[in-house]
Amino acid sequence: MQEYMLPATHDPARETDPKTGRWDPRRMVGSFPPSRILSIVGTNSRDYSVAAGLSSAVMGVQNDGLVAIRNAYVYGGARAYIHRSHSGRYGLVNSGETYQNLSRFLFGGLRVEVALHGVELDRKDRIWQGEARLDIRGVPALIHEQTADHYCPIDLNATKKGIAGPLSPVPLMTIFLQPKNVRKCRYALDLKVISLKETGGIHGFGAHLEPIADWQDTLIVDVEVNDKGAARSVTWEWNSTLAGRIAEQAELPHQLDWAPGKSSEGQWQLPVPIAPMGQAVLGSDAHLQLSIGLWA
Known part of the structure; x- marks a missing residue:
């Protein structure tokens, strides 16, 4: 080979x-360039029924039934984790999640990399994990889902050090936006942070509340486009600070300021501060860093 x-x-x-x-x-x-590659990473091993489920049984749980999560991506490329098996009735090949990701990767106009910066975690005898889900209004499927329930939580210890691995994508997530035919697109990025006490390599669950997170919140983002399909304005807010139902929020209060964040490479580096409840866990300087560039 x-x-x-x-x-x-x-x-x-x-x-x-x-x-x-x-x-x-x-x-x-x-x-x-690896940046022109998108890896669809399947995380559902249970529904892979080839060979009467023998492959899935041999592979264990951190895979799609055939390909291990640790081998299902290309270094330097974008990744989308979806809860689908390798193939079959519940396979990723013909799934709605794969279609939604590929259509945006192939025909989208913006590439957005989401990174977690300024995090100060208490690493004394603690292992920190994160979860991320991405939803788009009007799309009946999560186009990215990296969670502990699916045996692929984000390794925040490695992410903090900038070490890209099977469970620690750097950046945290790469999103391709395809806002055509809709003047305003709404995206929801759900983030969750969990810590476990570890002593001598053994996890301690004495003070752990399952499945309660140390912090969880959802970033709501509206992308408004002009007649040519290019982003005109981006507004955002954390769900924990919104009053009432999300669907009732016609306008979000915070707007990203594009002008000062533009780099010499034609990208925008835009910080989004973590909500106060999250900063109490992640540190006062914790924020999401959005790297936005044209994609064609």
Whole structure:
């Protein structure tokens, strides 16, 4: 397989896992940029029924029934975690979640990278995990779902250090926006932070309340576009500070200021502060960093 996938002129140093020193098929070969790749990562092993479920049973739980989560992505590329099996009736290939992600990846106009910055976690004898779900108004499926229930929580310890791994995407999430035919699109990013006490490599559940999070909130974002489909304004608010039902909120109070955040590469670096309840857990400087760039 290695000889089949690698051209004769490849650079071994670029495709080698620095930990094992062996070839890593998750690393791109050649000049094609990894940023132009989207990996759909399936997290539902139970519904993969090929070979009477033997493959799923052998693989365990951190997979889609055939491909392990740790092997289902390309380094440097975007990822979308969806609760689908590898194939079959509940497979990711023909799923609505995959369609929604691919249509935006192929035909979207904006690429948004979401990162968690300024976080100060109490790491003394504690393991920190996060969960993320992304929903779009009018779409009857979550287009991104990385949770502990699906055996793929975000490893916040590794994310804090900037270490990209199977459970610690850096950035936290990459979203492709395709707001055509709708003047205003509403997105909901649900975030959850959980901590577990660890002593001598053993988790302690004595003070743990399952499934209560240390912090959980939903960022509501409205993207308004002009006649050409380009984003004209972006407004946001945390659900915990909204009064009443989300559907009743015609206008969100905070607007992203695009002008000062534009970089020399044509991207916008825009901070969104975490709500006060979240800062009490994550630190007073905790915020989401949105890196927004044109995508074509």
